[in-house]
Amino acid sequence: MEHFADRLIKCIRSKRSSAVAGLDPHWAQIPERIKSDAISRHGRTLAAGAAAVTKYLTGIVDAVASHVGVVKAQIAFYERFGPHGLEAYRRVCEHARARDLIVIGDVKRSDIGSTAAAYADAHLGKIEIGGETLEAFPVDAVTVNAFLGSDGVQPFIDAAAKNGKGIFVLVRTSNPSAAELQDLRAGGEPVFLRLARHVARWAEPHCGREGYSCVGAVMGATFPEGAKNVRKIIPRSFILAPGYGAQGAHAADLKPFFNEDGLGAIVNSSRAILFAYRRPEYRDRFGPAAWQRAAEQAVIDMNEELRAAGCQPQTKPEGA
Amino acid sequence: MEHFADRLIKCIRSKRSSAVAGLDPHWAQIPERIKSDAISRHGRTLAAGAAAVTKYLTGIVDAVASHVGVVKAQIAFYERFGPHGLEAYRRVCEHARARDLIVIGDVKRSDIGSTAAAYADAHLGKIEIGGETLEAFPVDAVTVNAFLGSDGVQPFIDAAAKNGKGIFVLVRTSNPSAAELQDLRAGGEPVFLRLARHVARWAEPHCGREGYSCVGAVMGATFPEGAKNVRKIIPRSFILAPGYGAQGAHAADLKPFFNEDGLGAIVNSSRAILFAYRRPEYRDRFGPAAWQRAAEQAVIDMNEELRAAGCQPQTKPEGA
Numbered sequence A, B: 001m002e003h004f005a006d007r008l009i010k011c012i013r014s015k016r017s018s019a020v021a022g023l024d025p026h027w028a029q030i031p032e033r034i035k036s037d038a039i040s041r042h043g044r045t046l047a048a049g050a051a052a053v054t055k056y057l058t059g060i061v062d063a064v065a066s067h068v069g070v071v072k073a074q075i076a077f078y079e080r081f082g083p084h085g086l087e088a089y090r091r092v093c094e095h096a097r098a099r100d101l102i103v104i105g106d107v108k109r110s111d112i113g114s115t116a117a118a119y120a121d122a123h124l125g126k127i128e129i130g131g132e133t134l135e136a137f138p139v140d141a142v143t144v145n146a147f148l149g150s151d152g153v154q155p156f157i158d159a160a161a162k163n164g165k166g167i168f169v170l171v172r173t174s175n176p177s178a179a180e181l182q183d184l185r186a187g188g189e190p191v192f193l194r195l196a197r198h199v200a201r202w203a204e205p206h207c208g209r210e211g212y213s214c215v216g217a218v219m220g221a222t223f224p225e226g227a228k229n230v231r232k233i234i235p236r237s238f239i240l241a242p243g244y245g246a247q248g249a250h251a252a253d254l255k256p257f258f259n260e261d262g263l264g265a266i267v268n269s270s271r272a273i274l275f276a277y278r279r280p281e282y283r284d285r286f287g288p289a290a291w292q293r294a295a296e297q298a299v300i301d302m303n304e305e306l307r308a309a310g311c312q313p314q315t316k317p318e319g320a
Helices: A004-015 A032-042 A046-064 A082-098 A113-124 A150-163 A176-182 A191-206 A224-233 A251-257 A280-286 A291-308 B004-015 B032-042 B046-064 B082-098 B113-124 B150-163 B176-182 B191-206 B224-233 B251-257 B280-286 B291-308
Strands: A019-023 A070-074 A102-109 A127-129 A132-134 A141-144 A166-172 A215-219 A239-242 A265-269 B019-023 B070-074 B102-109 B127-129 B132-134 B141-144 B166-172 B215-219 B239-242 B265-269
Touching (some): A004 A102, A004 A166, A019 A046, A019 A291, A032 A046, A046 A082, A046 A291, A070 A082, A082 A102, A102 A166, A113 A141, A113 A150, A127 B046, A141 A150, A150 A191, A150 B176, A166 A191, A166 A224, A176 B150, A191 A224, A191 B176, A215 A224, A224 A239, A224 A251, A239 A251, A251 A265, A251 A291, A265 A291, B019 B046, B019 B291, B032 B046, B046 B082, B046 B291, B070 B082, B082 B102, B102 B113, B113 B150, B141 B150, B150 B166, B166 B191, B166 B224, B191 B215, B191 B224, B215 B224, B251 B265, B251 B291, B265 B291, B280 B291
Parallel strands (some): A019 A070, A141 A166, A166 A215, A239 A265, B019 B070, B070 B102, B102 B141, B141 B166, B166 B215
């Protein structure tokens, strides 16, 4: 079984891309045509919502799959549709994996030991029923909220290490109120740096052939001044940096998230890719119905921006 | 529309109980007979797992409904069965609401603003599809992890206030590693007290007729020394205290969680009620197959213990 970080690095190199395409189905922004088709088949039901989401998101996966190695599905936008929505999440993730993409489930789960273990089973592990081993949600990695401390995180690390999967622990988020708790000074440094030191400790025993761990961190792309310190504390961890594009971070902000080798970070953009067809620059060029072509071009453009800013591996892609 | 806290207080008084029965389906502890029945109908599938969980948990709800006003479903144990498991969660919650119980979804969700709003829609709100207003998960309140700060919590507060529902914000959890972040000293006091001050601020504008807010807190029952301080900081909030029974807290530990009026706290016990049929004291008395009778008796005994320790409202039940 290949180590998660080795597989991640292979994907980044083969696509020459540190970008992550976010698969977050904001209902209001899905094309009306897709929604009305789903409603005509399923009525005005949560099943119709889930069907529209599945249709749009699998189409986006197909559009971007040649240009990125990683996608991230924000489960909240699927949970809105109840159990049907979770089935849509499962299908979208399965579709992305069938295209050889690494799938991150952005679930930000947290709980105490035995309950965290149940979440880890659901999202990174297996469950046995009558001797049959089954997978609940087919993803390669999840995000984890570590507010409950080590014993709430350890079950996720154990499941990841056992199954060739990964976790990304929230260290410093990109939202305006993040500072309220994450930047409190405790023992001479902000809480998020204390947390980064925990991540370093959790990451160390779980490194792959390339020297990177299956335990990574989440750090908002809108907070480059914090990234320099965190980067030094967790040299062996990948940083998942959300907030590119719609949330205001630019390629130049991202450099401090990367190591010298051009690895160690992946940069997520959700709405700016997913709903590129609504942005004037792409709508004017491709027309208002070309949502797949617009998403593809948005990812190509993001790759260019990241490369121009030096945010990509320095080694050549495998096979080049 | 009745305020969440008023409805909660009415339930506590009418059952003369501050207890919460936890509905956490640990697979290994569900009776073999129920599991094999489900497998014979659904095969060795996640659907079989979900069917067994639904059967057992709705049976437990029926067994305890006369003795408690509140149940708490830990969603992690349902997520293990994938989308089928979430359908089981939905059904168990719906069943409990049909028995006039208040249902707390223990989901510990957290995210930044727009994503937190999607979670709030899913778990406390409604979603509109083609003009139809639909409910994804039928619960009355959820637990929330506030590590991301106010803008990650506000969407939950807004949805709760709008829909007559409630939230319980994690302040200090009951697990051994909770201290790593929650007890860090920042500005002269531990992080969890800082967090309690935020809860007080969030709770204040949202009080019902009885003076209690729809914004509550979660505070592990195993940490009574912290409860005294938190109780003073958030006089208008209900404290949900998990950890009674299996996690080691006793009725005498719970007194500091309550206000002078005998209100302000609800005490959760999960495994000790749910799987009482496995405990020698009940197995010997009722036989190994009487899982409903054992759960009922465990809840009756817990009520007695809490009442004996003064953990119940001092006013008489309505209609008495």
